[in-house]
Amino acid sequence: MLAISSNISKMVIFIFAIIIVVFLCVTTYLYLHKDESLVSKHYINYMAIPESDGVFTWLPDFFPHVAVDISISTNVEDDYFFSYFSLTIDDGGRFKKTLTVRAREQVAKIVSENDPDTKKVWCKYGKIPGQGDSVNLFFVGEINVTHYFITNIGAGLPDACAE
Incomplete structure (x- = not known):
């Protein structure tokens, strides 16, 4: 025993x-x-973002100026960013009307990897204010009726958008 x-x-x-x-x-x-190159910042609303912060060099011209509770993480070394933000239900409805092209399912899975509750992901082309006329691809995700994200992660993937 x-x-x-x-x-x-x-x-x-x-x-x-x-x-x-x-x-x-x-x-x-x-x-x-x-990821030591990742820099994260948080702002109560769009108007609270200082010009000198460099955030506007990442956000596209279609980013909603009525957004609140904005968090943005940038990685200059790898040239990507992602941002979470909130909109009222009415502002969210108006914003979603501008999103017409859905991202392909495999791309949606990649860009919403950190948010399994993401309902939809759209492709949207936009310009970065102050950076000329070049148009860049962004992905916008709806987490729920008031919470969204935007990123340029995956913008180089072929056939990212279901046009």
Whole structure:
């Protein structure tokens, strides 16, 4: 009986050691792969964004000026951004009327990876104010009737839009 108890103790210690090793490996992986180039900022509304912040060099001309609770994360090194924002139900309805081209399903999955509750993703072309006449592709996602996101992640994917 004592031998069985000793074997069970060794088995428990072995399993515990494996759990610790797995935890350390996952923690090390996450630490080494964190995105140090990502800069995140938050604003109560569009008018609260200072000209000097550089945020306007990312947001397209169609970004709703009535947006509130705006958070934006930018990565200059990899040339991408994503922004979450809120609109009233009425403003959201008007904004959605400007979104006419849906993103293809596989692209929608990529750009809404962080938000599994995303209901729809649209493609929208726009210009960045102050950066000439070049037109860029953006993706706009509806998380719910008042919460949205916009990003340029995935803009280089072929056949991104279901036109």
